[in-house]
Amino acid sequence: MNVLVWFRRDLRAFDHPALAAAGAMGPVLPVFVIEPDFWTQADRSGRQWAFLRETLLDLRGQLRGQLLVRQGAAVTVLAGLCRKHRIRRIVTMADAAWPGGCDVAEWARGAGVEWLELPQGADAGQGALNFVADLAPGPIPDARSLGMVDDRCPHRQAGGRAAGQALLDGFLTHRSQGYQQAETHALLSERASSRLSPHLAWGSLSAREVALAAAERQVAANHGDWAAGLRLFQSRLALRDQSPVVPMTGQGAAHDLDAFAAGETGLPFVDAVLRYFQATGWLNHRLRALLVSIALHHLRINPTLAGQALARLSTDYDPTIHSREMQRVALARPLHPLPLAARLDPTGSFTRRWLPELAHLPDDALQQPWKSPLARPLLGRRYPEPLVDPNQALRRAGARKGATHRRPDFTLIECPRQLALPL
Ligand SMILES: Cc1cc2nc3c(=O)[nH]c(=O)nc-3n(C[C@H](O)[C@H](O)[C@H](O)COP(=O)(O)OP(=O)(O)OC[C@H]3O[C@@H](n4cnc5c(N)ncnc54)[C@H](O)[C@@H]3O)c2cc1C
Structure with a gap:
């Protein structure tokens, strides 16, 4: 049975419980939906899209070119794909802050499509993936095509899993030695902070894999300031898991x-x-x-x-x-x-x-x-x-x-x- 995997802010193939679960059920149709109205909201910007676009291009590479990217309201796009590819099951990662989830869940209930939303941090296996045949991946537009104004961010970090892994690697092998002092000096901060936040926000790295890698490194660092810094880093990572508050x-x-x-x-x-x-x-x-x-x-x-x-x-x-x-x-x-x-x-x-x-x-x-x-x-x-x-x-x-x-x-x-x- 074909299974649709709806990617939202968990844009990686590794340590992805929904993708792993879908892969065990049958051929997979991986989809990311761009909702144009969302990208013109007042808290959204071209730099966010530019980072996300690089992340999507990288994810498409991880999925052997098979990531479908479509524009429109999520419920319309997903309903159309389910009809076209005879899909009876959608699997996704829980993400309360991403728009459209409730609409899609409600549509799926009415349409007899099974809706599986897996909790963040659930276990992910590592089976081989097969994809639904004859997919047309579609273009990944730039910010201007989505109606966003030019947003020059000359020193923006690069998006994508490869960039995230390199950043994590550099942080754990050298930069984290100064982590405890990172916020005591404005210039030091850029070097000694992890700067992993955009990769965690868009999911090119999972919080769990980062926490595990930091814990391993902490054991190797043994005692002292370096290990204490890595403990502090892990306690900050854990702050990601708190419940939403209503905007002020x-x-x-x-x-x-x-x-x-x-x-x-x-x-x-x-x-x-x-x-x-x-x-x-x-x-x-x-x-x-x-x-x-x-x-x-x-x-x-x-x-x-x-x-x-x-x-x-x-x-x-x-x-x-x-x-x-x-x-x-x-x-x-x-x-x-x-x-x-x-x-x-x-x-x-x-x-x-x-x-x-x-x-x-x-x-x-x-x-x-x-x-x-x-x-x-x-x-x-x-x-x-x-x-x-x-x-x-x-x-x-x-x-x-x-x-x-x-x-x-x-x-x-x-x-x-x-x-x-x-x-
Ligand atoms: C007004 C304000 C707005 C903020 N907005 C965001 C935001 O939109 N996105 C965002 O990721 N962080 C936000 N933060 C939290 C924090 O400032 C950033 O996560 C951090 O500066 C990112 O740098 P880093 O990756 O080097 O962090 P590190 O110190 O290396 O921390 C590691 C990771 O832990 C997580 N983390 C750290 N602090 C917090 C926190 N207080 N709450 C939840 N998770 C945390 C982040 O994922 C971060 O990447 C905000 C803080 C303030 C005061």
Whole structure:
């Protein structure tokens, strides 16, 4: 019996329970559906699609060229394929955050097609795969063909399993030695963080295979800082398994949104972080938290709009993790960008790299150019005046040292669990 495997955000052939289960049942029809309306939503971007497109091309290679890619509403596409190829069973991995799953399940029930949704992390065997005969795989369009605007991300990570495996390998064999310190310095972070998040978000690597490889490496590293770093890495991986929260809504303005998204807040460290994010599509946890804190607490930007702007910059955008973390930062004490800049970029090298227009300023003027006569001629011309004075913004937000900050103008539908990561 032919079996359709619906791929969503688990884009690999290895360690894929649904594909393995289908392969044991009969010839397989592997499908990925592009829903054009989904890709024009406000939290979606060309860089996400570009990463995903490379991942799909790689997956097609893993499936000996047999991955079908089709455009349209998932239920229409899958119903058509089931009719055409006489399919009575669809197998997929559970993914509550991906659209269309409920519609397809409901259609399948009505149409007498068996619907099997396997839990993430279920066991996957390794049998040989046979494919349904005479498949026409179809083109994998670029971002423009899907109506997305150009999104230059010059240092974006490459998508696909081969790229993910190389990254994992480099991390486990060398880079993870500095993992415990990765978030203590903005420049170190790129090297010592795993940067595996886009591969985990789109599933070119399974969280389970990464966790197993890290555990093996931890045993080899024996004791000491390296092993402790790998334990910390595994505890972060485990944070992926938490239940979804409903996105936060709230009041706030839109007027500073464009300047924020462009990295033109006039706060040098914040702008350097934003420009790094624009150029790479990736940021460590602490710097993402800083951006959210600046957007919500200092600039008082509407949380939905701020969340969408940050989501668009992320190649690893995962709505579940993103909403939960946005809520956590909204509830936390506001962060002060100046002490954070002093801690995370003590020599100013990160800020100077990403804001070349300020590179010549001496250290004492770099993070507060509005206070320096030397920087005055630049302001409002080559570099913006600050949108806010962070000290005033914090006073206005009523921050008290050590106090938990609760803002009445955010609506939090479900309170996030306490997480292990420091902001
Ligand atoms: C406001 C905000 C938004 C975020 N949005 C996303 C997002 O859209 N997608 C995303 O993958 N991560 C998100 N994170 C979590 C975290 O910042 C990133 O996973 C991390 O920076 C990715 O870098 P890395 O792969 O080097 O992480 P590592 O430190 O190497 O961690 C390994 C893996 O563990 C997982 N992980 C780490 N931290 C978390 C966490 N807090 N919750 C759940 N899983 C975690 C990720 O898959 C990550 O790749 C967000 C954090 C904040 C503060």
